[in-house]
Amino acid sequence: MRPEIKExxxxxxxxxxxxxxxxxxxxxxxxxxxxxxxxxxxxxTLEVLLREGEVGTCFIRLLDKYFDNILNAHQNRKKxxxxxxxxxxxxxxAMDIVPVTLEVMTGLCGxxxxxxxxxxxxxxxxxxxxxxxxxxxRGSLGAYLAGLGEEIDxxxxxxxxxxxxxxxxxxxxxxxxxxxxxxxxxPYIIGDEKTKKYQLxxxxxxxxxxxxxxxxxxxxxxxxxxxxxxxVQDDLLAEIEDFYCLIPSPIPILFNLFMYMxxxxxxxxxxxxxxxxxxxxxxxxxxxxxxxxLHQTQEKARIFMCYIDHYTLDMKFFDWINQxxxxxxxxxxxxxxxxxxxxxxxxxxxxxxxxTSSLETMLTSMSEMNATLPMVRSIRGPFDQPNMWLEESISxxxxxxxxxxxxxxxxxCRNTWGMVKPFAKEVEKxxxxxxxxxxxxxxxxxxxxxxxxxxLQEFFSIRxxx
Amino acid sequence: xxxxxxxxxxxxTTKAVILKNNQLVATSxxxxxxxxxxxxxxxxxxxxxxxxxxxxxxQYCVGTGYGREKLAFxxxxxxxxxxxxxxxxxxxxxxxxxxxxxxxxxxxxxIDASGQAVKFVTNDKCASGTGRFLEVMAKVLGIDINExxxxxxxxxxxxxxxxxxxxxxxxxxxxxxxxxxxxxxxGAGINLAMAKRIATLANTVKPEKDICMTGGVAKNAGVLSxxxxxxxxxxxxxxxxxxxxxxxxxxxxFAREQIxxx
Numbered sequence: 020m021r022p023e024i025k026e027x028x029x030x031x032x033x034x035x036x037x038x039x040x041x042x043x044x045x046x047x048x049x050x051x052x053x054x055x056x057x058x059x060x061x062x063x064t065l066e067v068l069l070r071e072g073e074v075g076t077c078f079i080r081l082l083d084k085y086f087d088n089i090l091n092a093h094q095n096r097k098k099x100x101x102x103x104x105x106x107x108x109x110x111x112x113a114m115d116i117v118p119v120t121l122e123v124m125t126g127l128c129g130x131x132x133x134x135x136x137x138x139x140x141x142x143x144x145x146x147x148x149x150x151x152x153x154x155x156x157r158g159s160l161g162a163y164l165a166g167l168g169e170e171i172d173x174x175x176x177x178x179x180x181x182x183x184x185x186x187x188x189x190x191x192x193x194x195x196x197x198x199x200x201x202x203x204x205x206p207y208i209i210g211d212e213k214t215k216k217y218q219l220x221x222x223x224x225x226x227x228x229x230x231x232x233x234x235x236x237x238x239x240x241x242x243x244x245x246x247x248x249x250x251v252q253d254d255l256l257a258e259i260e261d262f263y264c265l266i267p268s269p270i271p272i273l274f275n276l277f278m279y280m281x282x283x284x285x286x287x288x289x290x291x292x293x294x295x296x297x298x299x300x301x302x303x304x305x306x307x308x309x310x311x312x313l314h315q316t317q318e319k320a321r322i323f324m325c326y327i328d329h330y331t332l333d334m335k336f337f338d339w340i341n342q343x344x345x346x347x348x349x350x351x352x353x354x355x356x357x358x359x360x361x362x363x364x365x366x367x368x369x370x371x372x373x374x375t376s377s378l379e380t381m382l383t384s385m386s387e388m389n390a391t392l393p394m395v396r397s398i399r400g401p402f403d404q405p406n407m408w409l410e411e412s413i414s415x416x417x418x419x420x421x422x423x424x425x426x427x428x429x430x431x432c433r434n435t436w437g438m439v440k441p442f443a444k445e446v447e448k449x450x451x452x453x454x455x456x457x458x459x460x461x462x463x464x465x466x467x468x469x470x471x472x473x474x475l476q477e478f479f480s481i482r483x484x485x
Numbered sequence: 486x487x488x489x490x491x492x493x494x495x496x497x498t499t500k501a502v503i504l505k506n507n508q509l510v511a512t513s514x515x516x517x518x519x520x521x522x523x524x525x526x527x528x529x530x531x532x533x534x535x536x537x538x539x540x541x542x543x544q545y546c547v548g549t550g551y552g553r554e555k556l557a558f559x560x561x562x563x564x565x566x567x568x569x570x571x572x573x574x575x576x577x578x579x580x581x582x583x584x585x586x587x588x589x590x591x592x593x594x595x596i597d598a599s600g601q602a603v604k605f606v607t608n609d610k611c612a613s614g615t616g617r618f619l620e621v622m623a624k625v626l627g628i629d630i631n632e633x634x635x636x637x638x639x640x641x642x643x644x645x646x647x648x649x650x651x652x653x654x655x656x657x658x659x660x661x662x663x664x665x666x667x668x669x670x671x672g673a674g675i676n677l678a679m680a681k682r683i684a685t686l687a688n689t690v691k692p693e694k695d696i697c698m699t700g701g702v703a704k705n706a707g708v709l710s711x712x713x714x715x716x717x718x719x720x721x722x723x724x725x726x727x728x729x730x731x732x733x734x735x736x737x738x739f740a741r742e743q744i745x746x747x
Contacts, residue, residue, distance in 0.1 A: 187575050440689070454610075457609045473551070473609070476564065477564045477565070477566055480564050480567065481564060481567060481602045481605060
């Protein structure tokens with residue numbers, strides 16, 4: 020790693036940048052215009068975010084708070100847990116533990132820094148990870164393994180049997196950083212009573228582990244409060260997602276990113292409820308006026324992202340699809356499979372509910388919620404179980420009347436990249452043209468954005484979509 | 486009378502053609518320069534000279550290839566896949582599947598009766614399935630790239646070599662040379678590695694007859710015959726013009742459509 024990169028902590032750099040951005044949100048238009056000249060390196064990203072008005076500034080404030088929590092955790096006598104995006108942070112919020120979600124932080128590096136997470140990704144390789152290991156995890160994990168972040172106190176992951184690459188990286192990090200580590204395990208069969216009981220028992224063991232690490236008992240009332248907040252958030256999410264069915268879609272392109280990033284970082288926190296409320300108001304307003312969520316352009320096509328978005332500098336991916344008049348119908352990541360969603364009836368035994376009547380029901384709700392998260396269930400593989408990634412993607416693409424399905428991911432994703440071609444064939448058979456982006460969502464060095472956009476243009480033109 | 490032009494700026498070569506009343510009157514094929522604009526300018530000047538026409542006489546010009554967006558003189562830029570589909574159909578009217586191996590990528594395109602591309606697949610890995618791969622290997626062997634194709638027919642025992650990375654394949658070839666393996670066996674091994682990668686790619690879209698090859702590698706008889714063996718069918722050989730010009734011809738045909746539609 021270059022010596023100058025070691026001068027500052029990676030989380031502090033991201034946090035400082037977002038702190039400035041959060042302040043920009045309070046300025047007048049003229050002040051913003053002037054201030055943007057002083058932040059040439061992330062001006063593009065900020066402009067795209069600020070274009071979303073109040074929702075955009077609220078999202079920036081949320082990210083600022085996230086980093087504030089991390090950077091001040093130890094000062095506030097809180098513990099920091101390193102987790103993966105496939106693990107709901109709800110329980111940690113209920114126990115006053117500050118979660119660091121590795122994949123989201125790598126994505127933020129890509130969106131905010133010209134050099135992305137390259138130095139940290141490469142540090143991961145220097146330590147022995149392969150270049151084709153999961154880049155979403157390797158980026159920020161590389162920084163923490165280099166000691167360039169607020170010290171992580173312990174690690175929790177839920178990827179054994181789900182993504183062994185991810186789980187092995189956590190196991191290695193635990194050894195390397197000499198930190199305690201807990202793994203939730205997931206059986207092959209999902210949704211049956213035996214599995215549910217196994218998951219619940221496993222979840223109870225996790226609570227024992229967390230109590231040991233923090234020296235604090237789980238507070239039932241606090242847990243109820245957090246879960247009730249999640250319940251409200253789930254309702255808001257379901258309501259917003261319903262609007263994807265409208266043509267034109269009244270949902271702005273970035274809203275999907277806000278939904279899933281918010282859920283991975285802030286599930287159960289009131290600030291996320293505030294963001295979702297603002298989003299719903301904007302969407303309802305657009306729908307009432309028959310407006311598309313796109314900025315200054317008409318909706319010409321509709322895409323469903325069957326995995327993740329592209330987190331390249333200046334939010335070029337999101338900006339480009341907006342310029343083309345393409346409505347983003349969401350990614351599979353934002354789908355929480357709550358039992359009150361429009362798509363839930365198609366996926367019996369794959370959804371969860373929230374019951375806060377007793378500790379047992381709350382733990383059951385949380386273990387089931389966790390078991391429906393991306394990768395734990397949905398993106399485990401297209402042929403792993405019925406009613407998972409493949410069926411969900413087809414069902415959602417159909418429900419939202421998508422013109423095509425786009426795959427973007429990382430070559431390190433064994434679950435999706437490893438099976439994306441057979442998956443694409445099946446989705447094509449169902450009548451949806453599929454484009455596989457060969458780039459890495461977290462590392463532009465795999466395929467430059469310029470090459471990716473050329474191939475996207477080719478796809479839209481040849482398949483007669485645009 | 487219609488007079489249109491097509492210009493295909495590829496990573497290795499730049500091609501330009503002029504169509505007069507749907508007849509190919511002049512073609513040009515040059516080595517690409519660092520800047521696409523410069524390559525296109527040279528190729529266009531050459532083709533104007535050959536056709537004895539001036540730029541002003543060209544009613545419409547379409548650009549394609551990786552540098553298509555950078556060309557100031559074209560009226561329109563079209564995707565490579567569309568142009569290759571269109572061009573191949575004009576060169577071989579019965580074609581349904583086109584295997585185009587260019588300098589830095591390879592594509593398998595299925596077209597409908599009108600020449601419109603309906604399905605396509607491109608290489609998702611490095612240069613080992615492309616023209617650049619053959620060029621690098623020919624250089625290591627110390628032979629002209631045009632001689633590489635004939636090595637397959639001469640070889641009795643082709644070598645097996647790394648086929649996922651051009652640099653590693655180059656290291657393999659050097660090792661084989663040092664070990665005294667006959668040049669034709671190394672050359673045939675190179676063609677086989679290339680053909681196997683393309684065949685795998687082609688099979689993903691279930692190629693339908695008639696199949697033809699375009700791009701520079703279409704002139705490599707070794708790769709072509711091995712691909713025929715691997716896919717289990719004979720290809721239709723393009724004889725109407727140089728198969729490497731298919732993209733530029735397709736671009737000119739799009740230009741012609743613009744004129745006739747007006």
